[in-house]
Amino acid sequence: MKISADQLVDECKTLYVAGQETTNTLLSWMILLLSIHQEWQEEARREVLRVFGPDKTPDSDGITRLKLVIILLFAGFMRVVDKETRLGKFDLPVGVQLHIPIMAIHHDPDIWGEDVHLFKPDRFSEGVAKATNNNPSAFMPFGMGPHTCAGFNFATNEAKITIAMILQRFTFSLSPGYVHSPFPVLAVRPEKGVQVIINAL
Numbered sequence: 001m002k003i004s005a006d007q008l009v010d011e012c013k014t015l016y017v018a019g020q021e022t023t024n025t026l027l028s029w030m031i032l033l034l035s036i037h038q039e040w041q042e043e044a045r046r047e048v049l050r051v052f053g054p055d056k057t058p059d060s061d062g063i064t065r066l067k068l069v070i071i072l073l074f075a076g077f078m079r080v081v082d083k084e085t086r087l088g089k090f091d092l093p094v095g096v097q098l099h100i101p102i103m104a105i106h107h108d109p110d111i112w113g114e115d116v117h118l119f120k121p122d123r124f125s126e127g128v129a130k131a132t133n134n135n136p137s138a139f140m141p142f143g144m145g146p147h148t149c150a151g152f153n154f155a156t157n158e159a160k161i162t163i164a165m166i167l168q169r170f171t172f173s174l175s176p177g178y179v180h181s182p183f184p185v186l187a188v189r190p191e192k193g194v195q196v197i198i199n200a201l
């Protein structure tokens with residue numbers, strides 16, 4: 001199949017939009033959470049130093065051994081019905097937009113338990129099924145089905161490498177100037193940034 005210059009430009013825009021804000025938003029929230037939860041920052045650093053030591057650049061073998069938990073916040077994603085479809089008891093006409101509220105599903109106490117609002121990475125220690133009260137498909141930070149995120153492996157590896165390299169070199173804690181303002185656009189971004197105090201190790 002031949003691809004036109006316009007299609008190529010469109011593909012590049014898709015990869016940029018889908019891949020840039022999402023991963024840097026994920027990294028920003030991870031820095032925030034690890035700044036607040038110093039015990040998890042130390043635990044993650046211990047793991048990174050055990051796998052890579054203080055200076056080794058993370059390699060593909062090592063990053064598969066990192067079990068750093070990636071906490072993802074994603075506001076929602078959307079489907080447009082392109083042919084008449086029956087969904088459970090609903091008949092969906094063409095053009096209907098279906099919003100899948102990932103963030104609401106990721107905050108449902110019936111699925112995650114009453115402590116859903118707490119940062120508890122170890123809720124995943126026995127797998128997603130256990131963490132979700134046997135609803136593993138309720139955890140869908142990268143979507144689900146035929147259009148699941150094309151950049152899943154790339155993004156998780158990129159995030160692991162970045163966090164590992166930061167943890168190898170610095171400690172960080174939250175700056176008193178930080179203002180919490182989650183702002184949903186496509187991903188939920190920290191509207192005013194994440195200000196941290198960084199110290200070299």
Ligand code: HEM
Nearest residue numbers: 018019022023026077141142143144147148149150151155
């Ligand atoms: C933390 C980072 C990321 C998150 C949370 C994320 C999340 C998602 C989600 C929720 C979807 C929609 C899936 C669906 O509709 O079922 C999606 C689709 C997509 N993502 Fe990502 N993504 C991330 C990074 C990336 C990166 C780095 C790339 C590419 C370099 C990428 C490329 C794509 C593409 C091309 C699609 C559309 C797939 C399709 O419609 O077939 N994403 N992503």
